Amino acid sequence: MKRTLLFFCIFAFFVFAYVGRYQPISLDLVSPSTKTVEIKGEVKKPGVYTIKWDGTIKDLIQAAGGLCPEADTSSIAMLKEMNPKEVIVIPRKSATTLKKVSLNTATEQELQTLPGIGPAMASRIIEYRKTKSFTSLEEIKEVKGIGDKMYEKIKDRICL
Template identity: 55%
Template structure:
């Protein structure tokens, strides 16, 4: 009986010696993704889906898409940002006209907005001196600016 147990133990030990150890079979690198897939849209030379290095930032991904187009507005894009797998990056087109800041524009600049004359422009300035605008829709609190006028100018203004 003793010989049977000893024989079984020797067989098991011998088997472990012939098999590679589990610790040597897998390394942490086996569990690390090396690439990610990112979709690029908008004002780029070649919009599409790109496979890039796992640690690629927006600037690297833009380069893979052939770079930003001539009309691209990169002012709101963080080029150093590392994006997640299966992300979508949209590069916007530059606005035809610069937007007018309702918090800092002069009376003359506000007067250029469609439907805004000198009187309403002055009311905007008076309002923001007491209550700086925290949202564009707050502009409707100014006397003379209703929903229709706001809808007409909302794409031309910024905070």
């Protein structure tokens, strides 16, 4: 009788020890395999894309159809992993990275890309250089209508 009682006590101990140990698996604890990220700016197809969880900015750009020719990726880390619901903006090349305009060889259209230079001013610059080519950048102030203020606006964008 003592053995039977001891057996039931041990059996009850093991039964109560295992009760409540097994819990259903919650799918909330499972990590996702994809993430949604938005890309804007100088890409061919800006929008919201779903990429692999360990996807990088390079993968996102490929999903968006690639970069536009005006895209400036010098400040973007292509191997950076993104957070879910993050917004990535690909900037456009700034004016400082654009090609400088030569005062002695530029066409009228190229001169008009300078800030504050329209068709009339571009024609005056071309007429001036027909008589005398430019030997210094400051010499452009001799063209009628270009003063110190205009020169300050365009000095970083011109060359000889």
